[in-house]
Amino acid sequence: MVATTDSEHTMTGWEAFRLYKKAVGWSLIVSAAVIMEGYDTALLGALYGFPAFQKQFGQPYGDGYEISAAWQTALSMGTNIGVVIGVFINGIMTERLGHKRMMLISLATITMCIFVPFFSTTAPVLFVGEVLCGIPWGVFSTLAPAYASEVCPVALRGYLTTYVNLCWVTGQLIASGVLDSLQGRNDEWAYKLPFAIQWVWPVPLFCALCFAPESPWWLVRQDRREDAKKSLNRLSILSVEENERMVAEMVRTNHYETEITKGTSYKDCFRGSNLRRTEICCCVWAIQTLCGSPIMGYATYFFEQAGLDTSSAYALGVSQYGFGFIGTILAWVLLAHFGRRTIYLGGLVFMNTMLFLIGILAVIPGTNSAIPWASSVVLLLFVFAYDLSVGPVCFALVSETSSTRLRGKTISLARNTYNLFYIIFGAATPYMLNPTALNWKGKVGFFWGGLCFLCTVWTYYRLPEPKGRTYEELDIMFENKVDARAFKKYVVEDIPE
Template sequence: MQKNVREATEAEQQMGFTEALRLYPAAVAWSVGLSTAVIMEGYSLMLLSNLYAQPQFNRRYGDLQSDGSYVISAPWRSGLSNGALCGELLGLFLTGVAQDRYGYRKTIFAALFMVTGFLFILFFAQNLPMLLVGEILCGIPWGTFQTITTAYASEVCPVALRAYLTTYVNLCWVIGQLIVSGVLRGVLDRDDQWAYRIPFAIQWIWPVPLMVMCVYAPESPWWSVRKGRFEEAKRNLARLTQGSEDAIDATLALMQHTNELEELSTAGTSYRDCFRGINLRRTEIVCLTWLIQAICGAKFMGYSTVFYVAAGVPQSWSFNLTLIQYAIGFVRTVLSWFLMAHVGRRTLYLYGTLLLCCLLVIIGSVSLAPRSNHVAHWADAILLTVFIFCYDLTVGPVCYSLISELSSTRLRAKTVVLARNLYNVAGIVNWGAKSIFFWGGICFCCSLWIFFRLPEPKGRTYGELDILFAQGVSARKFSCTMVDITDSTLSREDKLTAKQ
């Protein structure tokens, strides 16, 4: 057993990117395929915020103003946006329970089935209350897509591919945003109800093909191991890799050994166990890592089209700029893969947050210029594009890799759910236009926390990370501490200490 564990650990650490692709092509294909569900979520969440800048949508659901224009009131805007977030909060907690009991495939399938039905409410909405109900109900499956795809990607691939497949989830977000921007730009010249109904209807493209994929996709072998179904785990591993039977047996032994390590510190798999013993630190790190993504100005990016219009940029150019920024965002996320491979997750997250802090202060200062200063408004638009460039190169994609790697395998689904819910709660708070300065200050505080508390998981197997956390290794020493996974195991005394 120990020989297999050691061999599997050494094989994962020595495996390069090219070899990992050769041995795990099926894992890459299934992970990329199921992560496509996040395209739908990124599309849906960005759709509503950008429809606020569409005259046809405002004319249908807004109130007539004295100047003859139609506007949806601020309370209703806030209610619609927060309605989706409230639905996501419920969906996330249900996901944590359902995934642990039924597995990844069945949970994703159920969420896709739900969203297919709930989309009818949005498409046929006759008024704002009906639109709100649709947003709340659709938020439930959207919450599932937010976390379960990342967790699945982190469990079906080796260490060499972990960063790429988990951050691909962020790329799916960018693709969704790019698609919605292109769709809205395409219907901009329409003057009827289809200007906003077509964008709603396009969301039906994804669910059915993805449900078919869920039927045939292999379950996560880590989930099977946690359930004690070792033969099932071996069959799923065989479907994910082209390695030899001996290599599959060694990988399975490593999974069993890692699961046993975590059982010593965490006997249960409930939400309460996320706040006990060793896992309390891991929960703090994962939750605050995702919170940082929310309070570094990400909310501000979702309303980029509205911001451009409010800044005095012509409407057609506002949609063009939004389309351009998301198109470039695709390239930025791919570039982040190369940066992570060379500098690591922690470094990229730290310097990315500091850079966003500086940009927010500059954008806020320029926004103080009077509305008559068109040069300042265009400068703000350009600076916002630069901000999004830096975000999609650093904080945006790297977050997904960190939250999936730093949570324990037994509590991953629930830890990630708690983190995403904290992210969503932070997104409910709207600090107004001058909040840019607030975000700038918060970004600086976040960079301090990253420096002292965020570990570097690059190149570590899940078993090694378990031992480093169990030994209380400082975050700044994670990357240089030597670990022998077969010798440095948790003792029973460690277990009792962790429980206290």
């Protein structure tokens, strides 16, 4: 089996793609479902400014209509509530049903759930619709990176797990384009069309995934070794002998994990070496919020508070999605040359610097007209760095760090840790920026810079380097309690036969 491990280490990205190009294709299709969640995150917040949406779901205010702050918060949090439910459901049901069946059930569910927001006429009904839609989105966000990490070899894991972040950003880009094209409309289709466009994804994805192969790792965990061989044969062009060796390695890795972790419940995520793995996964995903990313969700509002006119603020707000898209693409280049830990830590250091710079610019005395533009440019650099490092690399880290038997549940716990912090700080950020509340404006950079610094310290001491390691090697390294900073150079010599 050492020979199989060595082949994983020496396999180049191009060789891996040539052998597993079918696995790459199926992984890309599964991850495409995340586009819907990214689309919705940029959709609802922008609709609050549409007169037709305000008239339908708001109350008379001045010369027009306005959606109360309470309902804005409720509607925005409705999706997150649904996502939390969906994430926990995924952690339990995917291990029972398999990735394929769970994905098909979720796609069928989202197709039906979209009818609720599309036909809603009151804020309470729209809230229910957002909660219902959030449940399958929660499944997509955790199932996609898990599937990618299980169907592809070591050389491709980083690219295909970080592709999930690209799908998220792509959804936001599509939403910004759709909303921009509908700004002149004042009828009900100004908000119904954006909801209706969500039907574009689930039906074709459902039809395609009816033919998708199941994860061979899941089949091994179900003691279906022959089915695992058939699945691996559909995912790769390996020879019969290589196929046998790969499945044998999966069986042995699963057996080793069974010995060190008897169960597969949520409680087992906090036992033995899995406690450390759960901590790493949860913190890595929580840092996506704690590093300052909630500002990105209110970028247009931040630009206005910094002193830019509305049209300039809107243009820059849309451009941040372009920065995010380019950043994620370039992250693939970095992944080819640097480790996950290096990229993640380097990104945090740069983002930390940008946040404190935003705070410093906010306290410079005087009325220099260049300061608002400088603050806005620095925030765009922050967005670029986030989507070059913390944003996409997080998906690779949580997929690789979790054990194969507990992957679904560990990723679910990590994702909901992120959701918890996102709900808290997503609701608090407007109060930090609003002139009628804390009115911090650019000084918010000091607050987020402080949190980002703590995240950087944790990353330096606790985040290991999983790049280039097989799941069997990672199991042994965590069981041997290898220090996080020693992971990269650690030599695994006691691989069990």
